[in-house]
Structure formats: structure tokens, C-alpha cells
Amino acid sequence: MRFVSYFLNDRLIVAPETLVENLDFTPVPFGELPQIEPQLLNSSFKYDEKLQQVLYGKMLLFDELQLPLKTIQEHFENGFVMYNQGVIKTKYGWQCKRCGNEKYHLFASFSCFRCKSENCVYCRNCIMMVRVSVCSPLLSWIGPDVKHKSDHQLMWRGELSAGQQIASDCFVEQVGNSGELLIWAVCGAGKTEVLFHGIEKALKMGLRVCIATPRTDVVLELAPRIKEAFPNTLIVSYYGGSKERETPAQLVISTTHQLYRFKQAFNLMIVDEVDAFPYSYDKTLQHAVSGSVRNDALRLYLSATPSGKMKKQVTQNKLPCVKIPIRFHGFPLPEPKMVWSGEWKKRLERGKLPPAFLKWIKSQVVSERRAMIFVPSVSIIEKVTELIRGHVEVIVDFVHAEDPLRKDKVARFRQGDIQLLVTTTILERGVTVPFLDVVIFGADHEVFSESALVQMAGRAGRSKDDHNGQVLFFHYGKSLSMLNAIKHIRHMNEEAGF
Amino acid sequence: MAGVLQQNRSLYVYNDFLKEVISKIKYRGDAELVKGFYPVMRSKLKGISGDTILVPIPLSNERHYERRFNQADIIARGFNRDVHNLLERNAHEEKQSKKNRLERMKKKDNPFIVIDNNSIRGHSVLLIDDVYTTGSTLRYAAKVLIEAGAISVSSITLGR
Numbered sequence A: 001m002r003f004v005s006y007f008l009n010d011r012l013i014v015a016p017e018t019l020v021e022n023l024d025f026t027p028v029p030f031g032e033l034p035q036i037e038p039q040l041l042n043s044s045f046k047y048d049e050k051l052q053q054v055l056y057g058k059m060l061l062f063d064e065l066q067l068p069l070k071t072i073q074e075h076f077e078n079g080f081v082m083y084n085q086g087v088i089k090t091k092y093g094w095q096c097k098r099c100g101n102e103k104y105h106l107f108a109s110f111s112c113f114r115c116k117s118e119n120c121v122y123c124r125n126c127i128m129m130v131r132v133s134v135c136s137p138l139l140s141w142i143g144p145d146v147k148h149k150s151d152h153q154l155m156w157r158g159e160l161s162a163g164q165q166i167a168s169d170c171f172v173e174q175v176g177n178s179g180e181l182l183i184w185a186v187c188g189a190g191k192t193e194v195l196f197h198g199i200e201k202a203l204k205m206g207l208r209v210c211i212a213t214p215r216t217d218v219v220l221e222l223a224p225r226i227k228e229a230f231p232n233t234l235i236v237s238y239y240g241g242s243k244e245r246e247t248p249a250q251l252v253i254s255t256t257h258q259l260y261r262f263k264q265a266f267n268l269m270i271v272d273e274v275d276a277f278p279y280s281y282d283k284t285l286q287h288a289v290s291g292s293v294r295n296d297a298l299r300l301y302l303s304a305t306p307s308g309k310m311k312k313q314v315t316q317n318k319l320p321c322v323k324i325p326i327r328f329h330g331f332p333l334p335e336p337k338m339v340w341s342g343e344w345k346k347r348l349e350r351g352k353l354p355p356a357f358l359k360w361i362k363s364q365v366v367s368e369r370r371a372m373i374f375v376p377s378v379s380i381i382e383k384v385t386e387l388i389r390g391h392v393e394v395i396v397d398f399v400h401a402e403d404p405l406r407k408d409k410v411a412r413f414r415q416g417d418i419q420l421l422v423t424t425t426i427l428e429r430g431v432t433v434p435f436l437d438v439v440i441f442g443a444d445h446e447v448f449s450e451s452a453l454v455q456m457a458g459r460a461g462r463s464k465d466d467h468n469g470q471v472l473f474f475h476y477g478k479s480l481s482m483l484n485a486i487k488h489i490r491h492m493n494e495e496a497g498f
Numbered sequence B: 001m002a003g004v005l006q007q008n009r010s011l012y013v014y015n016d017f018l019k020e021v022i023s024k025i026k027y028r029g030d031a032e033l034v035k036g037f038y039p040v041m042r043s044k045l046k047g048i049s050g051d052t053i054l055v056p057i058p059l060s061n062e063r064h065y066e067r068r069f070n071q072a073d074i075i076a077r078g079f080n081r082d083v084h085n086l087l088e089r090n091a092h093e094e095k096q097s098k099k100n101r102l103e104r105m106k107k108k109d110n111p112f113i114v115i116d117n118n119s120i121r122g123h124s125v126l127l128i129d130d131v132y133t134t135g136s137t138l139r140y141a142a143k144v145l146i147e148a149g150a151i152s153v154s155s156i157t158l159g160r
Ligand SMILES: [Zn+2]
Pocket: A096, A097, A098, A099, A100, A101, A123, A124, A125, A126, A127, A132
């Protein structure tokens, strides 16, 4: 967009060109305006409550608001809305103020109808959430805070295990303070319940709370549980395609990606699966988390397999940490067993499965138990599935990240319609199915890190009635990751007193 | 109106892949993706005379403001020749779409107008658009160009 700027009573005013009739002003692309200062708050101005609710704690584009330009401009002139730059020029290139991207190759330009520039630079990193360019202002709310109601009530009446109780108490104590806390809980510890009391305290204090997770599946699974626990609280979930975004919620459940929309919004930020891809790899996602919280916020991290960096911070006493080494049902984590399966790659090329693996498949079918069979790459997934089908009568299927039937297949597996599911690491987290064994085919492959192996092993034995699921690593030579994963699980079991 | 458009060439079949790329360009606004097509486009233009004028199919002003670029214009730039934005959408077009089918069939109003007849007169014109579906858009555009004095009009699209 193009804006004009002029001085009024010694203050610089900017306005979209279409709202100003004076032809003496020369419109310029938004990014070329002089430094904009917020206008003085005019407390007698009757502000639009809807705009306040939508924009509060966020950074949005004009195109994301269903309001006339004129209304928004009035809020700017009266000191309720601020226009911030979307993409700025830096010493070495560009920076996106929404997602923090600074990578040169993730910027491009186009001939722009709105600002008439031949090279309007835009960010490609966060393009999935409405394009932001040099000429598009990011709007923020600088008027009065949204007042949240305070009759929050935790309706959850379940009991915490001893391990959960310790972590929950530790979390509750920290609510209201700023800083960080890591809850290191084994797969199956029941981490959602650990959050309830801390969230309740925060809500009652009037704090804004966010639970962020890298995956949409988890948002969808978590939202109904949290809503059930806090029936009096306005809770909204954010993920690609979610529809509730205009409701002002005190409690937000969001994918880490969607956090780009928030600015300085939350007093309590809970980051689930803090070690999970892509969060740990993507600097701009970390930027999204930092950008969305207040400076004095408390950040709570949840993980079953914290990164090496985090573990180091814990041992150096730089990151407070509380561990839940024991599963909710009180039984130890199943320890993986290693099974030599020779040159599985070569055998596969010849259209054969390793004998040890074949033997297991046959016994698994007889046991009538379900199994997840993890393979190292999507390229062999169909072949492995076909070969297994050649040996057994039960239903075998495969699933991977790009599979359009992914949801459906996982549901059928859960219901027991599929007995053996061949999968890539996409199912390493989140999916909980009772009466399940876990097998890693080619566990020595380099894609399987220690944490991936721990997570996959953590799928087994999660229910009280079936706490002793089997975990097998089929390999052609033990990898360091395999050994570390087994050590990791043993250590957690020892710490739990087994 | 038959016969006003001499020939249409399309670079690709409009399959799911192309559909996805074009929707990323148009609706997400990732204009940069067009550049991926540039090398193929350039090779396709070799047989076309240097005097031919490249004219992209325009968007309505509302649509253009909303999208901020015209994908046909960006595609046209890939041919590495001058691009002439000599067509414009008729301002009454939006109202036209509300008329019923019969009225539309009868309508004499072409959705396009030529901005500058002098630049067209005596030239061959190559129209550029993203997708060829029924071809009626291109034929309407060809018709006004012929009326404005173009010798011949052909077209090129990314997908069909
Ligand atoms: Zn960005």
C-alpha cells in the first residue's frame, strides 16, 4: 500500500493514500515512510470493541481484518492501533518482522499493484499465512487491554500419580513468576493432567495462557480435553485452517507456526514436545515463541526426550527441571531388544525380508496383537508392506506423511481393522494405541536418532492392561543411537525405582 | 467470434501439480514460483517474430488490488521481451456476471477494452494467460484487438 505523511501539531501523521484527498501529498510505499511513532491516546475516542478483541496481542495485516480502512485509520490516529513494518531492510538484506526470517533466499519481489513498486519485497517463509511485504503494515493494538472474566473453574476431578503430583506442584509454584521450567516426562507419563492445576492458577490470576505444539494433530487432540477441564473459560485453537480466530480467548491452543500471528500476548507459554521437528530446527519458530510472549512470561517446556543442549542446561543448573520418570500406570518403560537381521538393505533389493524379521512377523500374527513397523525411509515403505503381505493373511497397510489417507488409516489401525502398520517416523509421537508392539526395521539407519528411537519405543505398553508391549530393534550392526536409546530408557526406569 | 484467435499454445497440461503451483502463485501470492517456468517459456518463444507484441490478460481493478499482481503479467515477463499492458477490464464487467445466462449470451459488451489503439494497429499480438479453459476469455480479448487493428492474434498459456 501507499501512504502519505504530513505534520499536524508537530506530530507526524501517516494515512493510506486512498483516504486522503489532498493531492499535494506524494504517496510512497509504506516501507519508505519516515519512522512512525504511536499517536497519543485519545481516551474520549469510542473504540471498536470487535477490533480490540481481534487485534489484542497480535500482529495482523489489513487484509486479515474485516473492517473498513477508514475505521482502522481512525484507531491509529487516536492512539489505539499502531502500524508496524512488515518487512524491513537490514544491513545485509531483509528481515520479516512477523516470522523473523532473515534468510536471503526466502525473500522475493514482485511488481506490486498496491504500492506501484516494481520490486515489492515479500517474505516467502511465512507465506502460508497471508503474504507480508515491504508495503504491508502489520497492525497491533496499543489501546486498553482486553479484560477477561475471572470465574474460571477446573472441572477435572481425576487423580495425579505421585510423579505427576510432584511436577504439577512445581509448575503451580512457578506460575506468576517469569523464567523457564522443563518437565521431562517419559512417554506415557500423562503430561496433560500435569498442566491442569498450573493453568487454573494462571487463569484465575488473569494471565493469558498458550499451549503450543508443533503438530496440528496434537492441537486437535488436546483442545477438547482442555475445554472439558475448563468449561467456563474461553478457549480457542489455532492451526492452519482453524475458524475460531476472532474470539478473544484467555487460553489459546496453537501450532507453533500460528504463533507468528501473536505479539507480546502471553504470560504463560507452554511448549509441548519442545524437542520435536521442526521446532528445534527452525530458528524462526523459536522467534515465533519469543515474539508471542510477554517479557516477564513463564515458559514451560514439555518433553520426553529433551535435546542435548537442553540436558546440558539442566546439568549446569541453567534450566530448572522436574522429571517424571515413571509412567502414569506405574509400570516401567518396555526396554527395546536388539535383533540382528543381517544386511537388510541388500535383502530388500533382492525382494526378500531378513529371516529374523520374518520369524517375528509370523509369531506376531499368531499373537493377534497390533504392531507398528517403523522403516527408515518412505522409499522402501511400499516394498516392505508388499513383502509382508506375501507371508501373512492379516491386514497390513502403510502410512507416511504425504499419504492423503493418513487420518483414515491411523483410525483403522486404532480400531483394529489394520493389524500391522508400516510407517515412517511420522507416528513416532502422539499416537496412542493399546495392545501394541513396536518394531524398528533397520534400526541402525542414520535417520533414527536416540530421541526418535525413545519416542517410537514409547508407543508400546502405554495402557494399564497392557503395560508390557514388546519393542524390537532389527539391525545390521548396533548404532550409537540405538545404544543410547536403550541406555536412556534403562536410566529412566532406574530413576523410577525399578 | 470464432476465428479471431489464430492459435493457442499451452506449455503444460493443467494437472494436479500445475493446479497446485498456480494456486500457490495466485491465492497465496508467491509470485516467485512463476520464475520456475521461465526457462521453458523462453525456449517456446523462439519461433515467434520479434515484432509481435506481448499482451497479458488483465485482472479487474478490484481483483488486482486484492492480489496485488497480475499473474498473466508476471508470466509474460518471463519471455524476456517487452510486455505491453494494453488491455483493461471493462468496469461494468462485475455487473455483467450477475445477469442470467441468456442475457450474457446475447451481450454485445466485451469484458475487455483496448487502452491504446495506435500501439496495436498493424501489429501481431501474442496474448498471455495462466490457464486455457474454454478459451472464451482469450477469444474476447482477441476480438477487441482485431477490432483495434491488430493483424493477427494468437495466445500462449501455462496450462490447459
Ligand atoms: Zn515472514
